[in-house]
Amino acid sequence: MKAAIIWLGAILLAAVAAPFFLSSASQSMNLLSPLEAPSLHHWMGTDPLGRDLFFRILCGAQVSVGVGFAAVLIATVMGILIGTVAGYFGSWVDRILMSLTDAMLCFPVFFLILAVIAILGPGMIPIVVIIGATGWMGTARLIRAEILTLKHREFVLAARAFGASNRWILTRHLIPNALGPVIVHAILGVSAAILTETALSFLGIGVQPPTPSWGNILMDGKATLGSAWWMMLFPGLVIFLTVLSVNVLGEKISHQMRGSR
Amino acid sequence: MLLKAKIRLKKNIFVSPPTLLVGIFFLTVSPCLAAPVEGDAFVTSSISEPSNLIPFLASDSASHAVTALIFNGLVKYDENLKLIGDLAERWEIQDGGLRILFYLRKNVRWQDGEPFTAEDVKFTYQKLTDPATPTPYGGDFEKVKSLTVVDPYTIEVIYKETFSPGLASWSMGIVPKHLLEKENLLKTDFTRHPIGTGPYRLKKWTTGQSLELWANADYFEGKPPIKRYIYRIIPDQTTSFLELSVGNIDMAALTPLQHQKQTDTLFFTKNYQKFRYPSFGYCYLGYNLKHPFFSDQRVRKALGLAVNKKEIIEASLLGLGKVSTGPFLPGTWAYNPDVPEGVFDPAAARTLLKEAGFIAVGQDGILSRDGKKFSFTVLTNQGNDQRKMACEIIQKRLRDVGVQMDIRTVEWGTFLKEFIDKRNFDAVMLAWQLSYDPDIYDIFHSSKTKQGEFNFIGYKNQEVDALLDEGRREFDETVRAKIYHRIHQILSDDEPYLFLYVPEALPVVHRRFQGVRQAPKGVGFNFIHWYVPKDEQKYKLKA
């Protein structure tokens, strides 16, 4: 648990700070020293263009973690909006919104991703938007279910009896109370989004060079399998440890929330 | 073959190994070796599955690789890239090239036992030119005025005008009339169960996994010693390299990195023979000549000076390539050896850009002219590591002289429709695959700039136009050579493309195969004469 927090702290620090200090270092090529094994000079070795792998991974944190957070933010906000409205207002609003949710669940996310990237071109923003816009359904369902149970509880009924507006009830009573599971869901969403970024790079539609992202660094490593173990090992390990830490953290939080209820 | 589209763009520089086999299966005697022994199987792999096994409907390299084994054309290229007869024993060119007479072999049978005759050739021609046939090769035969069957083994082709590349177009695989006459080509089962005249016949096709071909005992040049040819479909390159590293694949094309760093193990040196030779293609940066900056020859020249081609070859190909100076393959008769490689001189590039009116204004050092920054986007297709690396190196070099280049990778379908067809690009980084015939009319003639045509950079040069026309009218190689040498020179001076490099083909072949040789055409051209000595045979086959 502590290890997870420390690791995530380090990664977040890298995500925020690295691009300021290392942006040029991570892209400076040295064609005389391609694919050097890890050494004191290059802690994680160099890639085929002689760029320092350690610096690239640090800079990649911004893209990968950034994509994760931003996408989940979009998904969560959309999910909360749709889920709340559906759960609170019920009847036909609920039916339409839930049909939409079902439809989205049937809809091939992968195809949407391809189509959007084909139109907007691959890049951070389209990737964030698309992972976000196709990831809200779970949150919406969760929050709707919470709202459905909460809205008949005493404190809500009391607020309504006192003439509170819908908006007041929603923002002051229902959403804060329903937020718990949503936060856990969102944390797990971050880890999923980081893995999705990696997957998009595998398919060749991820973040474009020369911007380093964990996904495309790992793909560079894949091409060297068999001759440069560091190219494959380090990026994979970093992704793995980060996603693992996020998951452990999410589990811990959800555990504590269940305990406190 | 089975003409591979004369000039096809290489979508993937990693030529799937069997494309190396495309073509010639003719060799009179294998010179140095004892009598070939029958038996064993040959396994190769491809990243994609063939889509259609009717030769003139096949447009992907996987389909070509397989149809090349099943079908024959009237002519083919030999190992030294000379046209020789295949199903045609010989031919005569008459009336200054307007009339070609083909004399067919008489002992040829289809794999189902029916005899092959001139009627099959006529049928293939009719289907090729039928408006209802969705073939990409119809253009080759548009200049044909008529095709007549003189007798069952003689064919007369009359051309509307002299068209020297026309002869090579008869390497298109001939299909059997008796099996396809009543079929709808778009739906026929024949594409899955083809019958040809070639050295191998398709025995089994397991969708998404493999194709299995068996040697044709009745092949007119004799039964090939290798009993079976297995074509595995392995979509991931890393996976196929792992399969190679345990000996499950007998022939594969390596990436430069694999060739240089991953195949020095004891296992590889013991089991595989490595080859390297220039591949039939070149990689280039093509400028949209409608762009206000790129229409200026000085700007194109300057960018050429700013880029270090040798460095690109060293870094992205690990030295396994040659500098490209023009649109022809080094060492072929059309290639002009006097065209200089071009120098790397950033200082000269800066001077030239200054002459062209560019000055640095902002803090960032990016040049601009008439208030417009010199920044452009280069488009490339996804899925090619070497090209991606080359882009990154060029990006850095151009930045050094004050030019901002962004890279955008685009998925293939989108690339053509949205960018190439609509001329909606600043520059593209692509590769052309070269045909054996040097005719590059489709790529550089000014009449080929309409939507969907391939002079998409909009190149217009009257002298080049005239030379291209002339080159198509001339049959004599020495006369044609002069014409293409001149074209080569002009294109190098004009630099409508920044010609970058000719990558090398890097196949490996398992050592148990005997008779493997490298020729100008590559490795694998004499596959039907390869064999494995009895005691080294890996797969013991009953049948």
Place this chain on the structure above:
Amino acid sequence: MTKYFLKKTAGTVPLLIGITLITFLVIHLAPGSAVDAKASFNPKMTAQAKAKLESLYGLDRPILVQYADWMGRLVRCDFGTSFVDGKPVTEKILQAAPVTLAINLGTLLLILVLGIPLGVYGAVRAGTLGDKVLTVVVFAGFSVPTFWLSLILMSFFGVRLGWLPISGLHSLFYDEMGTWQQYLDLGRHLILPIGVAAFTSVAGISRYVRSGMIQVLEKPYIRTARAKGLSRNRVIYGHALPNVFLPLITILGLSIPGLLGGSVIFETIFSVPGMGRLFFDSVFTRDYPVIMGILTLGACLTLLGNFLADIGYALADPRIRVGEHS
């Protein structure tokens, strides 16, 4: 009750039409076309040839007419033929589906076999070192990039040790093997893919069983059973576990449509010709009939899954049938 079912079924039809219509529009409006993908970059492909292909495929008509045409054929259960190889779409799907289905079923089975005991163990030993280690292991599977793990295992077990085949479903000359050899061969090829798939998704079930089990173990009737002197195992497996199973069955029910969904990455790495690759390839070649076929199938299965789950709930809990009317 019947009325409820009918209402539900009636609601599904417009949803299905809506989904297919939107999909149809999206794929036809997306950049690139089937003809371009086919024409590749072939200089011989003239503009006329392209136009010819377009009319052959009916792509030159207004998009809604194309949709109506497609729908018209669909109601007669005709999914059309692929633009790429002219094979019927149903045939292509029927070739890919069993592969994906077999792998997914195998994976699911392995997940259950591993996940349930792991979950039970975690619950019974909650808080011990063993539980913590297992938690980390289970999460590790959940957190690792699939293709990275697959490649590492392939190069270790396939290349370094040479114990397992690397990719594909069969060895060469599979047809010429005896029946038992065939099974053995197939099994050996499936070990890695199924192992990786199960390891990377065992977390869901095992965590679910663990938390469910912890809750159940705190229930008074379990304490009573223990107090009566029943053996520990008897209580855990005889009394507690069945109570965790019921909701588990619902979860499994909902995962049925997923059984036909293959992962492209996974299938690419292992060279397995399943649904994921079929879909991916057809998207890249803009093979509209195949794309539409797979999507329609997927949508139907998802809706069916939801529908079954709803019915399940309705049977279990009559209150739901009344619906929310506040």
